Amino acid sequence: MNTQTAITTLFLDIGGVLLTNGWDRAARKLAVQTFNLDAAETDERHHLTFDTYEVGKLTLDEYLSRVVFYTERSFTRETFKEFMFAQSAPYPEMLELVSRLKTTYQLKIAIVNNEGRELNEHRIRQFGINRFVDFYISSCFVHFRKPDADIYRIALDIAQVAPEEVVYLEDRSMFVDVANGLGINGICHVDYPTTLKALAAFGLK
Secondary structure (H helix, E strand, O other), X not given: OOOOOOOOEXXXXXXXXXXXXXXXXXXXXXXXXXXXXXXXXXXXXXXXXXXXXXXXXXXXXXXXXXHOOOOOOOOOHHHHHHHHHHOOOEXXXXXXXXXXXXXXXXXXXXXXXXXXXXXXXXXXXXXXXXXXXXXXXXXXHHOOOOOOHXXXXXXHXXXXXXXXXXXXXXXXXXXXXXXXXXXXXXXXXXXXXXXXHHHHOOOOX
């Protein structure tokens, strides 16, 4: 930590920090059970194509055509998409914390996340993330995914800040390590109390 440099900017992940993960292993397992899908086939198809969806090179419908609707189903695409969207839930304390920090310290707030476009836009709208976020460096918009260091370089360029001015909240330790390697002050988010304490060490109380 560089205690001589004032923090001007927060970089934030969404899934695991502000909200639950959007389409993770648990959500896919529930989908398999709910829609009576073949678990092994669904998982393999997902892993073969999901990265392509997250970097913005597939639409959600194209992803679903490869993973679910490659064969005739007894349910519709709309029913399945509604199920996908319904798996997201907020972490109210974290949403309120970031909003309060922005107001108190006049921070720039940037999202740096891996997410497909339709899921990303739904989650931003549904949970009011636009209320306090200034920039979105989402994989589906910039065509890079974490842990590619270029997504962090793009975020720094867009925010026009030096790495030492940034605190980055992320729930995956590998991604924190990559950001730290660029000089960004990374905090691996585990829960609200420990993150509060870590932020205070950077002067964000």
